[in-house]
Amino acid sequence: MSAIPTDLKYTASHEWIRVESDGTLTVGITDHAQEALGDIVFVELPEAGRTLGSGDACAVVESVKAASDIYAPVAGTVTESNQSVADSPESINADAYSAWLFRLRPDSADLSDLLDATGYEASIANS
Amino acid sequence: MDAPVKHTPLHACHLAANARMVDFAGWDMPVNYGSQIDEHHAVRRDAGMFDVSHMLALDLTGTGAKEFLRGLLANDVARLKTPGKALYSCMLTEAGGVIDDLIVYRFADDDWRIVVNAGTADKDVAWMRARIAATGANVSLTARRDLAMIAVQGPNAIAKASAAMPELSAAGEAPSPFSAIRHGDTLIARTGYTGEDGLEITIPAKEAASLWNALLASGVHPCGLGARDTLRLEAGMNLYGQDMDETVSPLDAGLAWTVDLRDEARAFVGRPALEVPTSAPRAVLGLILEDKGVLRAHMPVFSRLGEGETTSGSFSPTLERSIAFARLPAEIEAGELVEVDVRGRRLRARTVKLPFVRNGKILVEPTA
Incomplete structure (x- = not known):
């Protein structure tokens, strides 16, 4: 398994979050998650404009083996979803940290509930 | 334990x-x-x-x-x-x-x-x-x-x-x-x-x-x-x-x-028991999903003659789309359109005779 990037934030449910310079959040699934899922064959993404509560199931990533819900890491509004990942779901297996799923404008700048790389690593080790 | x-x-x-x-x-x-x-x-x-x-x-x-x-x-x-x-x-x-x-x-x-x-x-x-x-x-x-x-x-x-x-x-x-x-x-x-x-x-x-x-x-x-x-x-x-x-x-x-x-x-x-069936006969057909998504086991299927369910479903690497087995009213035939409740969405699927693939060859008609 590849190293967990230290410039990203994480959830215990295996989403990664990058804070962009304009304050929006880019969300994807971790390398650990893609490896557990195996070959990904279908992705369903939220539409721009959809408002999400923290922890809302808002996307689905399906591998040959199983369907996995993706949760909003914080409350906010979807600004964009990644059509190229919907067209090529296997790109998540190839590089989970560049194959982002959607972008979110958070309701609050407070991201203190999210994990850093060390915290996420610990959460995987305990699961 | x-x-x-x-x-x-x-x-x-x-x-x-x-x-x-x-x-x-x-x-x-x-x-x-x-x-x-x-x-x-x-x-x-x-x-x-x-x-x-x-x-x-x-x-x-x-x-x-x-x-x-x-x-x-x-x-x-x-x-x-x-x-x-x-x-x-x-x-x-x-x-x-x-x-x-x-x-x-x-x-x-x-x-x-x-x-x-x-x-x-x-x-x-x-x-x-x-x-x-x-x-x-x-x-x-x-x-x-x-x-x-x-x-x-x-x-x-x-x-x-x-x-x-x-x-x-x-x-x-x-x-x-x-x-x-x-x-x-x-x-x-x-x-x-x-x-x-x-x-x-x-x-x-x-x-x-x-x-x-x-x-x-x-x-x-x-x-x-x-x-x-x-x-x-x-x-x-x-x-x-x-x-x-x-x-x-x-x-x-x-x-x-x-x-x-x-x-x-x-x-x-x-x-x-087999010689005195107690319920309406069911048939098993294959399903090919026409819409995007993945069929899984035990999803409700809606046919012109009533409800059935998928018993197995996944993504077919050979057909490059999702397939399933469905237990349906026995009069449903191959080539019919049905709907499957996939995680709350009604998706269209087509019934086919099994198997889908044998000896490396696809035996069902491709979906447009």
Whole structure:
């Protein structure tokens, strides 16, 4: 398994979050998650404009083996979803940290509930 | 407390190959080694191998063995004339539900091998022993946990297995389809669960790792339970516990072809129940999803004649779209459009005759 990037934030449910310079959040699934899922064959993404509560199931990533819900890491509004990942779901297996799923404008700048790389690593080790 | 997880004789080989391991019916088994789609294609196009040692081989011997099996199984072992010939059958409850599906090999009227599923093995053996006691049959049943089983499947499986197995190349030719040849405790059967040609090889447990490594060296790809599931789904083969169980009659599970009612004098367990069906007949058809998404087991299906359900579903690497088995009202035909409730959305699917794929070829019409 590849190293967990230290410039990203994480959830215990295996989403990664990058804070962009304009304050929006880019969300994807971790390398650990893609490896557990195996070959990904279908992705369903939220539409721009959809408002999400923290922890809302808002996307689905399906591998040959199983369907996995993706949760909003914080409350906010979807600004964009990644059509190229919907067209090529296997790109998540190839590089989970560049194959982002959607972008979110958070309701609050407070991201203190999210994990850093060390915290996420610990959460995987305990699961 | 849960029973400790069990290991097959090939467990160390799977760990050495960096397999992703899962608990399957109490066994720690490989689900995939790398990409399960690549493993699937290896079997359709070349040769792959599966550790199936979690399944249980049973020896049934004794002068009463043939008549015992004729009463135990829904298919009729009297069909088996030549030594080594195999038969697929269900074993039923008195109510006609499926206890397990199994393969039985006949070597002689007093010498048989039965292979049952891992998850049902204990229940099967208990059922058979109870039946032996109840009928007083002159038979002896022996569970063979001293054996390992490797399935080698694909268009190049026999050639590659022959290169790895002196016993097979020495025999001159492979057994004929759905037959086995036996040398001591080694059994080489031309059977499988993938829709491809190939072998299921039973060997003493202590020889398993060296055979696995010899097969690897001759270019056979290790494949996990993930690929095994998509291969059998494309091949239209049922999975016990998912496509049928004790609540389902084989007649409603697409297995009428395995229920042999020709000999009216043969009183097998479950026969009276099958002859007096209590519910509307159901048929099993394949589904090809026309919309985007993935069909899974036990999703509601809406047809012009009422509701049914998927029993298995996944993504088909050969068709590159989602497929499923659906249990539907018996009058529904191939080529109809139905809707499936996929996680709250109604998606369109088309019914097709099974199987989807056999011997590397797609047998259903492609979707536009």
